[in-house]
Amino acid sequence: MAKRQSHPETGMAPKAEQILQGAIEEFLAHGFAATSMDRVAKTAGVSKATLYNHFGDKESLFSALTEYLGEKRILDFVIEEPEDPAIFLKTWATAIFNQILNDPELLCFLRLIIGESGRFPELAQAFIRNVVKVGINRLTKSLESYPQLRLADAEVTARVIMGALLHYLLIQEIMHGEEIMPMERDRYIEGLVKLVITD
Template identity: 40%
Template sequence: MIDTIAHPALEQPSAPAGRKMDIVIRAAWQLFLDHGFSATSMDAVAKAAGVSKATLYAYFPSKEALFASLIVAECESLQHDLPMPKLSAGLSEALREFARQYIRTFIDRKDVAFVRIIANESGRFPALARLFYESGPEATIRRLSQFLEEARAAKLLEFDDSIGAAKQFLSLVRGELPLLIVLGLNELTEGMIEQEIEAGLNFFLKACQPRG
């Protein structure tokens, strides 16, 4: 099947947003989580939302466009729940708190199932996977890189590339936690989260200590 999402120019609903659209979004979200992307039809979404197919297609021209809108909405919600660290709190504490929020926002919540759906469909719909990455993980990396640039300007950190440093930091503080959760092999505990964060934070700070 050909990927029908024209990304980055995401298809937008042609009908105005409102209560019916909110109902459609909630119904679609639950169906996708319960049955996956392939097994969810637009007919099923319309029935679950209590709207006609004509109304549904007025909002979303295709199932792919509907799912893309869910991706954008979810990533916006995730970014809202992940506030930027503040250097005034101190470098270590600011990074520690960001790491805690990052783990809880991107790993320790129901969205793991949503990521699984995207991963399962990435072969047929690579633009959906790309849209999710750019709206979620990449957006987080870029936001964190801005904070790291601020810390470098204050001579608290030293590195060559802020994007690369942000990627390394996130990799270090999350450790194997995402893999364990996605595979369903373990339940996260506060102790596990704190242990991974402290180990990753300490390694990162030692690696990026200013030389001089």
Template identity: 55%
Template sequence: MGDTNSTSTERQLSSEKAEAILAGGMQEFLTHGFAATSMDRVAKSAGVSKATVYSHFQDKEGLFNALIRRLVEEQFSLIFASSDKEIQQADPAIVLSALANRVLEVGTKDPQFINFMRVILGESGRFPKLARAFVRNIEKTAFNTLCQYLSSCLNLSDPEATARIFVGTLVHYLIVQEMLHGKDILPMERDRLVENLVTLIVGNSAKKI
């Protein structure tokens, strides 16, 4: 019994340290960027030893990749929040509108997400592996799920291309409006964008029935 309690306590402490390291890493990467962040900085910010940081996340790239996975899981797991059965039975226009609005909500209301995206884009030239890791995680969580939905619920000739058009439109909006501060240069109401995007996709599906 004592050994079980001891093991449980150790796991809890290890989990708490990992969370502290992730939080410290996020703070340091957002403040200094990937290149200028050191594991010493992360350890100090997390309140742990550098050896503890390395024992949880083998190196700086491993820590950054863990943050990418965490960010993607937290933000994009909410995109298809309903059960598969509920989604299959719902009006596609409602499902796609809700999906688009969740994506844009994350991009416009979560400054940490936007700032982390800036770090990834800013470092992508020198550290292409980081950008590829982000794309790979997005592919697994959001893009594949969207492709599966479009394939099963809409009569589309090319669901994969349609998924890219859908995601690309939303990403372009976030980059121009939020990341590049272009709201006053290329203004566009979010509701107008979503309504027209969904109408194009659902309308294109209806024409093939």
């Protein structure tokens, strides 16, 4: 019997989404340090009072932005969980890649987080908390629904899979290593699935 991998709705008000869209434009254009709440309010077309009413400070705004991007543009997919776990893993990994690699703004946002994480570690922590951890938790639950895999630790396996996907994105796309270390995406996914599912 097929099961569905669900994800919660953010339940965010349209005005808050408007602010977050203005925020990502400003963060990408000027970086975290140089972006002011005044700039965000102007770009989003809202008053400063409205901005502060929704997000109390810049750090809270950035954290909310990572959560929003995670739910709406990275983890925003629902897939069937077929009886064959190999098919599920291939579909899941492909969906993650498609969500990110088909969204140039997301790739720029990931570069921003990495570039700013030395001075502002809380930015990277917000991404890990709101995107990576959520993705790993969901994948762990899905892996646990396949007892035939006989995994010693489903969470460790989910972390390995997520880590492998992030490695591909980091080397191939974010750090522009595609010409130096070329790797076809489907080949990478196929190999990853075979590491997890052995005959």
